[in-house]
Amino acid sequence: MQYRILGKDMQHVRVFLNPGEMVYGEGGHLVTKDPSVNINAGARGGILKSFEREMTGGDFFVLELTGPGMVEFSSFFPGRIIPIQVMGQGLSVEHNSFLFAESTVQYGAKLGKLLAGIFGGEGIFLASFTGQGNVFVHARGGVSAFNLQPNQQIQVEAGHLLAFDSGMQYDIQRVGGLKTMLLGGEGLFFVTITGPGRVWVHNVSILQFAHVLYSRAPPPSQPSPGGFGPQGPSFNINL
Template sequence: MQAEIKGSTMPVLEVQLGPGEYVVTPHGELSWMSGNIQMSQTMSGGGPGNGGGFMGAIKRVMGGGSLFLTQYQAQGSAGLVAFASKVPGHIVPVDLAPGRSVMVHRHGWLAGTPGITPSVGFQQSIRGGLWGGDGFLLQKLEGQGRAWIELSGELTTYTLAPGQTMLAHPGHVGMFDQSVQFSMTRIPGIANKIFGQDGFLLVALTGPGQIWLQSMPLPNLAHSLAPYLPAQGGENVEAAGVGGLIGGMLR
């Protein structure tokens, strides 16, 4: 198996599979593939040490994933399968092994080799505001193999020393080593309709370990695109002018 990440702003993960080799994805993330790739669904990713079955699938759903994984296997000869990023950003390869796992934001896991086990990592409800009740969810990826993670926007990494702490907005937390301790921290004095009833929450990440922070959280992207999306009646707010803007606000 050979994998290559192509492109820059909207990267594509291209995987060359030998006969019988396969990769798994959480949501059927296919972009294109050669004619001899066979697709199937499974509750576990297969491979040595990647158990789970029904209970593993339930844990995966609790972590924001799907009940079934999609498997892409080359039949008879070598084949190709490709997975394109959904938003501008980066695709990051991470090698996992016993004793080394990562925590990933809920939509981050793009694909993996046999042996990768996803499960629930953490859940925190965040009511209202820009989050729309979606909350802060993390998936835990462990096992033996390579996982490819999709992170949105520009990417900044830090290696935290033992006891060193970084405070980050929940949406900017893309991934971090499991050795990094984390907790939700509320900033006092800031609680309004923008940030929701829970106030302004940050994630405290404390080393040792590496963290990956993303510059463009999906909730922020959706919020910035909202003025250009069709409002009730099929007109977007920008095109409707001042009257449309006021009408949109009243609605």
């Protein structure tokens, strides 16, 4: 399999499949494909794995695309696409960020820390990948990568956590005292991850993105600068 990551602020990935070569991914991220590429909706890993995926916010069925030909995937948010090689005990990925994976990688889910899911705004479950091969994920805004040594720790605001090696220990800690939580401009909890292992971090969280859009939107009863109110265009007619 060959691929090219294209674009700058809104990246997409173009994959070139050999005859019989297959990748699978979430249907909402598929942009285009050659007519020669066969597409099939499958309960990859069986019914149990499919139920686990659905609980992460993913789809019960995934799209399986078999070459020869080209397929292209993208995300819903501006940001970066990165391939991550699954190794060791596997890979845990924030559920909204998975695009597609090679067929040699198994796709399931696991129960994450309850508080991280509720207060981090990212769901209680994590997508889980095992086997050998690349998983392609999307980082909102941009991505920071860290390779932690044994017992080295990093604290990640819960809404910014993108992916980490599955064998790593992690826990949830409150952000300072009550004053810091209410006035500090951050989320309520940090995820503390302990090495050894790899960690990837979004530069933008979904909650931040939504808050910025909401804070800059005009009030519902006020027409926008282009003259369009909530019911459509507005006109003043003097008779």
